[in-house]
Amino acid sequence: MTPNLSRVLGRRSRTRLAALLKVQAKLSLREPSALGVGVGLPAILLVVFGFISRAVPATVGDTGLNVIDLYIPVIMVISFIGIAISIPSTLVRDREIGWLRRISTTPVHPSQLLGAQLILDLGLAAVAIIIAIVGGTVIFGAPLTFDIPFFILSVVLGIAEIFSLGLVVVALVRTQSAAGIVGGVLFFVLLFLSGLWVQPDVVGGPLQVILLYSPSGAAVRALLYSVFGQTPPLTELAALIGYTLVFAFVAVRYFRWE
Amino acid sequence: MADPLLEIDQVSKKPRGEQPAVTVKNLVKRYGSLLAVDDVSFSIKEGEIFGIIGPNGAGKTTTVECISGLRTPDSGSISVYGLSPQHDRDKIREFVGVQLQESSLPPRLRVGEALELFASFYPTPLDPQEMLESLGITQIERVAFKNLSGGQKQRLSIALALVGNPKIAILDELTTGLDPEARRDTWALIERMRERGVTVILVTHFMDEAETLCDRVALINRGALTVLDTPEAIAAKAGVNRVRFTPSQSVDDETLDAVDGVQVIERKGRYVTVTGTGDLAASLLNALAAKGIQVSELEARSGNLDDAFIKLTKDTTPIASEEVQV
16 A cells, blocks of 8 residues: 555545534434433532532541542442443444444444444543542542543543443344333443442441442442552452453454444 | 546546446356356446346346446456456546445434445545435434435435536436435436436336436346347337227227237227237328228337236246256
């Protein structure tokens, strides 16, 4: 391939990606489920738990931390869940109505449309993380002391795991209405497992194990340790990696563009 | 490594008509036990408007989907400017524009945005604004897909197939759902594509559309190619001409039977109706004039593609249905 041609092709693929990003961004703003559930809901939870902490300034157990401090990782994971659940609702529809098939008759493969969507979703997740951290520390005074490498690792694994789960729904569900039902149920199950309503420390036995090592629970634990400057336990990290591999495998194995 | 852009350029420099744009050889496609396309072969010349007609479920869409690379044939070969739609899909997509029969856009995507998006996919696209103007849909540029009428959706779909400035356009059920005026406008658009030298593959079940637009028509019935010729030739081959007249004096059957091409003679009141093939009216008038018989109230109707279609698809039905059951 001549350098000239590779430059031309490189410029063209950038033009295409820019056009896809622009269109997907506009559509995301007009159908703002990802924005609402992925960024709006975590912001609301931050404010709610923030004010609860101010009203009841006791520490949780002997941790020396109060409610908002412990909920910052939960809020981040909830935003990942909200964004991941919005992936099937649009992608399954785009496949069902023949839009992905229509795209596949052009020089652009529908995977590039999915890629553009995932880039936007990563951007949303980054915004939600920044809201949780800045809001939590500046407004509500959470004493976060990051272990930066493990924090980055936990964020990357958490997003990879939960987004992959969203893609599993895209792969296995055929219709838009079914995607809505499956996504809705999954959303509340993951929210529960993240410890939004019941923290694993206050329960015992099998439920505690389930909460600690569930897909959303493991992501919360990894983040919880790393935002307070500690190394996450290997078991939680291993669980996260395992889930990510399994979800990604199932998503790739059963994915259909038409 | 070969330069894909250059290759396409070299192809386009060849004079029109020197090589076929599309060659289909012995195409076979099955869906389970259903034989959708059964040993179909044809070739399409560059710059030609090629019609594919046939009853519902005849295999028209499957055939063009194999050409555009959306489906993989079970056997047979397809060449699009020397490229294989299956192995060189990426190259073919650069210069083949496709309008799909059943395909929607995201409900909130606007007309102008969709056109600009598709234009960005191609190396040398047409101007989306000019596309909108030539299709007469500038006023809906900012309208979301879900709020378009059926005709507007159809025109947008055509615009998306053409905005990439394709060398070959595959249009499936082009004017289905359009009102008569919109159909005429769309036909005019296809005529303009002919002037620009675009090769058009038109799948349709409207015979008037095929007759008006197509240089040649392939009739596919039950997966098999029944006939391939110009619309006029198909109509003439299968078509039945009908001549009705009032003779100045009684004329016997023998006189009429002796005329070339006469098949059936019917009498009703003072009218004589003769059906048959060939240049029926002229032959009849000559034969009657030779006998000194004058003709009045003459009415001649030549067979059209519609007649031919019905005749040809009926003729082959019993044979084809047996094949399908096997």
